[in-house]
Amino acid sequence: MKKLVSVPFAMLLGVSVALAGCGSEEGSGSGSEGDGAEKIKLIAAHNQTTPDTPYGVGLDKFKEVAESESDGNIEVEVHEGTIGTEESELVEKLKLGAADVVLVSPGFMTQTGVKEVDLFALPYLFDSFDHWEQVVDGEVGEEVASIVNEKSNNDFKIVGYWSAGVRHFYGKKPLETMDDLNGMTIRTQTSGVVSDFWKQTGAVPTSVAWGELYQALQQNVVDSAENAYPYFVAQNHHTTKNGKYTTETAHDYTTRFLLVNGNEFDKLTEEQQEIILKAADASVAAEREALYAQEEEYKEKAIAEGAEVSEIDTAPFVKIAEPLQDAAAKDMGVEELLQKVRDLK
Structure with missing residues (x-):
């Protein structure tokens, strides 16, 4: 439908705060040691319950890449509307550590005190998917990601921009x-x-x-x-x-944020962080490709x-x-x- 441009991996690294190598902690992101490599489990969730949505495609790709790149040391459990059908629930679960990766709209981010993200919800802000991609994948998207991270005290970290059509x-x-x-x-x-x-x-x-x-x-x-x-x-x-x-x-032209908890992210090793960012990048490409196809379908x-x-x-x-x-x-x-x-x- 339109050209596909995923969030640049370098940009995602750029909005990351200093990488830390402190291993996993107790909670939804913790795991056990087996073959010497640290093992963690991530809970990834969105609020849609309809089968075969672009959201599902995106999180499935996140799971596939994270598990493959980590040789199974990162396990991802995907929840499709099963731990919350309201985005407010998912935001709260992310903040409290009951979820590790969630998808939310700008409106629910404003409820956390980061009002600047509502820029992306303004009527007729974008005039095409190409225009939208240039914005979120470029300087503006990077600046908004930095604002979210800073104003949430690192509770929320944007690792990808998805669309809901x-x-x-x-x-x-x-x-x-x-x-x-x-x-x-x-x-x-x-x-x-x-x-x-x-x-x-x-x-x-x-x-x-x-x-x-x-x-x-x-x-x-x-x-x-x-x-x-x-x-x-x-x-x-x-x-x-x-x-x-x-x-x-x-x-x-809607914007959705793929979020992780920045404070929990910083507790992971540098290798784990890089794998998660790579999985996020892959999920962006997969979700957009599915969404653009479904627009026509x-x-x-x-x-x-x-x-x-x-x-x-x-x-x-x-x-x-x-x-x-x-x-x-x-x-x-x-x-x-x-x-x-x-x-x-």
Whole structure:
């Protein structure tokens, strides 16, 4: 679909704090000595329960590379929605040591006090996957990783940037112009910049749990929603009364953070750290490749099953989004980073 660029291994090493060779400690990352090499076990988790997601592909690749490169001395146990279906749960488990590698969105990172990461959640920040990759794989991604590490006191360390696809509008009718959103309820964030954006389009942001959204669309509880093809089609939202029409607004090229606990990471040997970073790098490439393929696959599936897909002039939407971006960046203190993102378009 788009060119695949994984997070540079050198960049990941660059955002690491000083490597330490102190061996494993007790906890989820500890193990036992067998053939003379230190053995550790890592718990890796994401919140999706649908089979065969890009998240699953990415963590499976992480497991494969970590175990192979360590000759089995690093064991990775992958949990797909089994130790938490809410990202807040996974963040807390990572901080407390009950998980070692987790995947979370910028919104949940802001809840930990690192508000700068919400830059990546601004509507229409990116205009293509190529643009997104240039940002997260370059100087901006490196700076954000450093901010997260520093402001979390090393509790959270970004070791890779994944995507959850590009989000579009889907609802009970197609959008021919932005005016078609007037008074329409949409399942999305109900506070913050995302909410403000949809309000300014004329829509009414409404809170509905993801697990309840199929029924809400089917029973006319909510008029519409917004998400990426691999996620809303996998949940059959396109087959509901109020989910049949997808309009490709492409308002959010999503970012997800692959995190480890930096303090626990620093307790590992230099060799173990390098293997984990190499596994993270491989997981980035695998997850993106799977996601880009599924973007097309699930779009075609939706159309084949009766959904109708249309395009729309996004210029009026962008016109609303840009001043919101400016105000949010000023509030977060990341005006320079926002300009760097824009300069890469």
